[in-house]
Amino acid sequence: MDSLSSMGFQTASFFLILLFLFYHLPCVPSQQERSRLCKPFQCGDITVGFPFWGENRQSDCGHFSLKLNCNKPSNTTSLTISGHNYSVLHIDNKSNILSLSRQDFSGPFCSASFSSTPLRSDLFQNLQPYRNLTVFYMCDPRRHFFGNFTCPVKGLGSVVQNSTYRKLCDKSFSVTVPTSYVPEEEALNLTHLESVLRKGLEVKLKISEMSGQECVTTDGNSGFTRFCCTNVSGPEISCLTSITTMNNGTYSDNRPFLVTIGTVLGSILCVCVVLFLAFYLNERRIAKAARIQHLEALGTLRGYNYKQIKKITKSFTEVVGRGGFGTVYRGRLRDGRKVAVKVLKDSKGNCEDFINEVASMSQTSHVNIVTLLGFCYEGSKRAIIYEFLENGSLDQSLNLDVSTLYGIALGVARGLEYLHYGCKTRIVHFDIKPQNVLLDENLRPKVADFGLAKLCEKQESILSLLDTRGTIGYIAPELFSRMYGSVSHKSDVYSYGMLVLEMIGARNKERVQNADPNNSSAYFPDWIYKDLENFDNTRLLGDGLTREEEKNAKKMILVGLWCIQFRPSDRPSMNKVVEMMEGSLDSLDPPPKPLLHMPMQINNAESSQLSVESSIYSEV
Incomplete structure (x- = not known):
């Protein structure tokens, strides 16, 4: 077991080193394969490529935070940002401008999640002036509020442009709306606010600030890959990051194709070996746990250590039988009962035969089945004690x-x-x-x-x-x-x-x-x-x-x-x-x-x- 674990660790280490050495090798997928993996995302009126991904467009083809989901019944697109689901109303592929609207604000205001909605500044920037409105709720019902509203669970509330009611209400959150939609009054009525929130807001993607390897293409079908960016629209592989095997961002075939193929096949072989060892060791672990569980189930059966077995058999002096799995000795317990003790051959295996015998005999109680009296399970030393029958076999x-x-x-x-x-x-x-x-x-x-x-x-x-x-x-x-x-x-x-x-x-x-x-x-x-x-x-x-x-x-x-x-x-x-x-x-x-x-x-x-x-x- 230890040697197998050591071998598995060495193989895994070798694979990791190999993976590190060839991490920056250029990708050499076929044109057809690249097109299949990074085909544009399509849902309803929205068709988009990099930096988005989702549905049939693989995760390597876009930024990990920009996964689009297509809601099939309505053919609408959604995007999750900071834990909130947004409906994607429109995407301009040329300008990278999106129109977003929080999905929970599309229905009645009282059924929405009362939590703030900050957009990630590393991904988006606002295109027009916006203002934060504060929504107070669970307020003191004895006071009068401008534009107040009442929700079944969240109680009395009000939407204002300042923190006037902070001390009068238990909870609050903020929503961002375009300044042009905010009236001059101090407070907004609920109907107006719901209308503003459903219209959503426009933001622009900050592609230039995204971490990782970006691709520059004209058709939007590019994306990230494990080793470099791929331009699936042309025969070349384009990357903007500094890679030793790249010349001016274009792959230079300065290594033989067979070397690349050999490396890939070697990596696959290493993965298979590691997976096989992991599977084998896991099966050994499961089998050992099952054996322990079997023995623990024998709580009513007397267990003996190997020293006691030697004493019972007088140091194994009287042999009464031999077989393929061990030797049977005559013995005597402390209460005087004669017993037969079968000592199994030393084994470092999974002792399946021993477990079978003890588990099977421990479940029996019949005049025509031999009676099991105890067992020994100490490392590789295993023995079974049962009633001694004078007339033999x-x-x-x-x-x-x-x-x-x-x-x-x-x-x-x-x-x-x-x-x-x-x-x-x-x-x-x-x-x-x-x-x-x-x-x-x-x-x-x-x-x-x-x-x-x-x-x-x-x-x-x-x-x-x-x-x-x-x-x-x-x-x-x-x-x-x-x-x-x-x-x-x-x-x-x-x-x-x-x-x-x-x-x-x-x-x-x-x-x-x-x-x-x-x-x-x-x-x-x-x-x-x-x-x-x-x-x-x-x-x-x-x-x-x-x-x-x-x-x-x-x-x-x-x-x-x-x-x-x-x-x-x-x-x-x-x-x-x-x-x-x-x-x-x-x-x-x-x-x-x-x-x-x-x-x-x-x-x-x-x-x-x-x-x-x-x-x-x-x-x-």
Whole structure:
């Protein structure tokens, strides 16, 4: 993170230096491009160029304070000066004289903004004598005033040419009107004042005093640009400022055109690099904030530091399992409870797997889901503490009798049903396999290892994944190729089906391991379905089964084959799977024969989320 921040700072510094060095390079836009950017402003009867801009005329084509707005319904032009909106009644392009009228004075006087209206002396100069009139309001109603008026909110007032009533009124402001419009009387009546203000006043632009780079043209289509002024009416670029590459105000092509093009392209490249780094670092910051938010949400879960983890595991002396993400140790809490502690490999990454596992397990409470007891998150040191199950993982107990295996399969189905439908947020496991099913002292199964899990809202039926995750042999086809369907909670259904088939011996694991890894039949053997059609129980189940065991075994085979259908839409949901497992064998229809090829060749290098594991104790 620090190195990336440093690299981003160095790149940004380089770009700023480059921009400074080439700040005074002349602009070389095409004639057509310059005409498009600085075409005249048009609205109603007003057509004007420099120093104005607005609407389709770019900001670089005029003075930043002289933006014109076109009010489309009435085709009238307005200009904002010192916070007040003025109607532009007329513009003389030759003399640069404007007729302006405050918009709030165009209606009833009492609805106007009672504030003074000084014009900017750096932009405008008055063309005729003007006089300031003082408008007093919120005056003492017990006194009599010349030309007084009354407004609903602002109370009693008067318009005078002096400050006679300053002490008798609470507030006042001034307005500027031509002297020729002011009568000889001391006070103006309100009707006269409204008429004067609507006529507006004439001012002249002080173009010669405007700061920045000005352009001199005959058609008014010139304007400012970032590097110099452009005359869009002719082939030359005219500038009045002192620029080292200018001779007598006209661009001199004393540098090769390719140098200019290279500079522009280099600048664009630098901007892209800076933007990319800024985006990347911002994404890292957002991801880190999200991780912290996840952990803060685990307020009821006990947190441990790394020193306490070492004490719980007696300095990591007893290993009970190893996996792709870390090692599982036996431990004991202070209250005497036996626990399993999974210590993740040191990582400086975004610890997404750790967050997934802790966040997922902390939201669960089910007899068939392993119980999370605590966690450690200290720098790159991360560990998860959960209940210790004496009988280890299912892959060490596949030789149990059929009745026990049936109970285990039903328990796993109930656990997955809870993850998909019983939690506030749906949890998709993505790594169901025998190594991730733990057995307690009563051989009751508990689903474990949520490192690859993904949380989503229940109404979201489709998940977005950037990688292929799971264990080879249990991964749903849509995780390899979207041509078979979208990734969803049905991916867990497929893995469950492969698990059930393996549990009852329908998958010959030795045959898979000895097969060519690029041969798809190793993963989806044809003889499973053929033996089911022929009811070759000896090949599938072995002999010596009771009638009840044979029914349960056939039920598991049918459910397993339903679950491994290639298209996710053909697979049952987990609540339907539980219903099928608990129901009678006669109610189950034979499933369609699964496709006998993998959707694509598996490339182990494509994703770090693919694994083939056989651990003594599951990595939870």
